[in-house]
Amino acid sequence: MPWRQCLRGIAVSAVDAAPAPIGVKPIDDSTAAIQVTGDWSHGAAIKPAEQVLAELDATSPSRVLLQAHELAGWDSRLPAYLLKIIDYCQARQIEVDASGLPEGIQALLKLARAVPERTGARRATQKKSMLADIGKTVLNGLKDVRGLIAFIGETMLAFMSLIRGKARFRAVDLLLCIQDAGPAALAIVTLISLLVGLILAFVGAVQLAMFGAQIYIADLVGLGTVREMGALMTAVIMSGRTGAAYAAQLGTMNVNSEIDALKTMGISPMEFLVLPRMLALILMLPLLCLYADLMGILGGALVTVSAFDVSLIQYYNETQKAVDLTDFSIGIFKSLVFALLIATAGCMRGMQCGRSASAVGDAATAAVVNSIVYIVVADSLITLLCNRLGI
Amino acid sequence: MNTPHITVTDLTMAYGDFVIQQDLTFTIDHGDIFIIMGGSGCGKSTLLKHLIGLQRPAKGAVFYDRQDFWHASDEERVRIMRRIGVLYQSGALFSSLTLAENIALPLGEFTDMGSREIADIASYKLALVGLAGFEDYYPSEISGGMQKRAGLARAMALDPEILFFDEPSAGLDPVSARLLDDLIISLRDTLGTTIVVVTHELASIFAIGSNSVFLDPETKTMLATGAPRKLLAESSDPRIIQFLTRGESNVDKPA
Numbered sequence: 201m202p203w204r205q206c207l208r209g210i211a212v213s214a215v216d217a218a219p220a221p222i223g224v225k226p227i228d229d230s231t232a233a234i235q236v237t238g239d240w241s242h243g244a245a246i247k248p249a250e251q252v253l254a255e256l257d258a259t260s261p262s263r264v265l266l267q268a269h270e271l272a273g274w275d276s277r278l279p280a281y282l283l284k285i286i287d288y289c290q291a292r293q294i295e296v297d298a299s300g301l302p303e304g305i306q307a308l309l310k311l312a313r314a315v316p317e318r319t320g321a322r323r324a325t326q327k328k329s330m331l332a333d334i335g336k337t338v339l340n341g342l343k344d345v346r347g348l349i350a351f352i353g354e355t356m357l358a359f360m361s362l363i364r365g366k367a368r369f370r371a372v373d374l375l376l377c378i379q380d381a382g383p384a385a386l387a388i389v390t391l392i393s394l395l396v397g398l399i400l401a402f403v404g405a406v407q408l409a410m411f412g413a414q415i416y417i418a419d420l421v422g423l424g425t426v427r428e429m430g431a432l433m434t435a436v437i438m439s440g441r442t443g444a445a446y447a448a449q450l451g452t453m454n455v456n457s458e459i460d461a462l463k464t465m466g467i468s469p470m471e472f473l474v475l476p477r478m479l480a481l482i483l484m485l486p487l488l489c490l491y492a493d494l495m496g497i498l499g500g501a502l503v504t505v506s507a508f509d510v511s512l513i514q515y516y517n518e519t520q521k522a523v524d525l526t527d528f529s530i531g532i533f534k535s536l537v538f539a540l541l542i543a544t545a546g547c548m549r550g551m552q553c554g555r556s557a558s559a560v561g562d563a564a565t566a567a568v569v570n571s572i573v574y575i576v577v578a579d580s581l582i583t584l585l586c587n588r589l590g591i
Numbered sequence: 592m593n594t595p596h597i598t599v600t601d602l603t604m605a606y607g608d609f610v611i612q613q614d615l616t617f618t619i620d621h622g623d624i625f626i627i628m629g630g631s632g633c634g635k636s637t638l639l640k641h642l643i644g645l646q647r648p649a650k651g652a653v654f655y656d657r658q659d660f661w662h663a664s665d666e667e668r669v670r671i672m673r674r675i676g677v678l679y680q681s682g683a684l685f686s687s688l689t690l691a692e693n694i695a696l697p698l699g700e701f702t703d704m705g706s707r708e709i710a711d712i713a714s715y716k717l718a719l720v721g722l723a724g725f726e727d728y729y730p731s732e733i734s735g736g737m738q739k740r741a742g743l744a745r746a747m748a749l750d751p752e753i754l755f756f757d758e759p760s761a762g763l764d765p766v767s768a769r770l771l772d773d774l775i776i777s778l779r780d781t782l783g784t785t786i787v788v789v790t791h792e793l794a795s796i797f798a799i800g801s802n803s804v805f806l807d808p809e810t811k812t813m814l815a816t817g818a819p820r821k822l823l824a825e826s827s828d829p830r831i832i833q834f835l836t837r838g839e840s841n842v843d844k845p846a
């Protein structure tokens with residue numbers, strides 16, 4: 201049976217098969233016959249249905265007979281083709297008589313037409329103009345902003361009920377989130393902060409060594425790490441690691457209607473899902489930041505002590521002189537802000553996720569991109585502010 | 592066409608050490624409408640996974656025609672798998688494609704038809720399952736029963752030799768379920784498709800089933816194989832009779 205061959209992946213060339221004959225034959229003034237013969241399997245070349253419909257239009261009958269003659273082989277192609285012709289005739293009030301077809305095909309056609317098309321179901325595909333595209337983009341942007349404001353509002357409400365001790369979530373979820381956002385991230389934070397400390401030291405050393413002032417590498421690395429790089433690098437790591445995970449988890453739960461299930465149980469998903477995630481990140485990111493600060497300073501020390509004429513004690517003393525508690529506080533404060541931003545972006549994108557696999561991917565991407573933009577903008581603002589206030 | 596299409600011999604299925612079913616031996620002939628029945632959780636979907644190549648048997652063999660499915664080379668197995676169409680229990684439509692695109696995907700990959708013709712065939716398959724006009728909808732925009740039917744349309748896209756349906760009528764209204772039975776019989780009669788159905792619908796079991804296997808969760812093996820009507824008429828096993836009469840074993844047997 202030829203239609204099988206195609207499915208087995210054996211190429212059936214369309215060239216050497218004779219075109220499956222289908223033709224319109226006028227019978228009398230008001231009747232035309234459409235005859236099909238020959239091979240109608242997947243590989244065979246067939247005249248496009250539009251051409252047959254044009255021939256039919258030329259004769260403009262009020263009644264059409266569908267007939268089959270010596271049909272060699274056929275598969276879904278033939279009923280699909282015939283269905284198109286029947287639909288076309290029906291739209292033009294032309295009566296169709298299919299009794300000349302094999303019984304099997306008649307049965308399939310009858311099934312295909314057993315459930316009439318639901319009125320209004322079909323979607324008109326209209327061409328979009330550029331203006332409409334621009335309008336849509338702007339409206340989507342506004343919708344995003346509204347969504348953000350609504351999400352912040354809901355988060356506030358959830359935190360209020362947390363403060364009143366009424367928030368409903370499971371402690372074990374919180375612990376799992378903490379484990380995930382804290383200890384599980386130590387390895388990558390160690391690696392990145394050590395390397396950033398190392399890089400800072402090398403960059404500084406090139407300049408300072410010209411003046412024989414290598415000892416000031418300690419100042420540069422210490423201040424740079426504690427005030428800026430520690431918080432920034434941990435935030436970037438965590439937005440890629442945890443923010444994306446939050447968006448993907450919540451998005452998948454949305455796709456599976458798990459969030460709907462929570463709502464109908466009377467459990468607020470904001471409290472049950474979002475609160476533990478936010479809390480975990482807010483608790484863990486400052487700690488990670490502190491750890492990253494120490495690792496960065498250690499990285500700087502490694503370079504300075506091994507490559508330049510500075511002892512570990514000297515480096516330690518110099519760092520202690522340069523960096524005070526205010527600098528640490530600024531770094532920690534930044535990381536708190538970053539934690540809020542990352543958790544908000546991740547959870548918001550997850551909660552607002554659409555219901556398809558690609559929507560989950562989009563949510564994760566948007567979560568990372570948004571949080572990195574928020575982080576850098578917030579960092580600039582805070583740095584500017586500190587500069588103006590002189591701290 | 593009473594030649595064996597799929598032969599299962601001495602099959603044991605397990606997840607790790609946890610045996611689901613053992614000693615399954617039965618034959619599905621060409622052109623059969625074969626019913627897999629049994630209580631919820633007895634391993635019907637798992638059996639389907641073994642038949643369609645998603646899960647390797649712990650013991651035993653599955654033959655397609657004369658070919659050992661699980662001992663064939665990877666290419667051989669892929670070639671066999673391309674001859675089958677599957678409707679998964681949850682529909683398993685590609686959520687980022689419209690219904691028409693879902694059906695067009697295998698047609699575009701495995702045939703050399705033009706895009707217009709592929710679109711016609713997609714429309715026809717959707718019409719067959721009662722979804723005419725829903726070509727441009729995404730799976731998330733239609734109901735669960737409609738997703739099921741769209742999954743069916745995708746399974747039939749390539750006119751496969753063997754179709755596997757996992758609970759096709761779950762979530763369908765009685766009229767749609769009846770149309771589905773008609774469709775299954777038409778497919779068998781016109782294209783000679785062999786059809787394997789997991790179902791609990793007694794009405795459908797008796798209306799369409801030409802052969803069946805009955806799995807039991809307690810003894811973890813099959814209790815019987817044969818035409819459902821024959822099982823009901825001849826079986827002396829109370830568990831089978833109970834299942835086939837919805838527990839009302841003193842009720843009249845269907846004509």
Ligand SMILES: Nc1ncnc2c1ncn2[C@@H]1O[C@H](COP(=O)(O)OP(=O)(O)O)[C@@H](O)[C@H]1O
Pocket residue numbers: 606611630631632633634635636637638
């Ligand atoms: N991925 C899996 N891992 C372990 N056990 C499973 C898995 N899927 C199903 N099971 C177990 O196998 C048994 C049969 O499941 P299934 O084949 O889905 O049943 P059903 O007959 O309702 O389709 C159940 O007891 C279930 O717990």
Ligand SMILES: [Mg+2]
Pocket residue numbers: 635636637680757
């Ligand atoms: Mg199942």
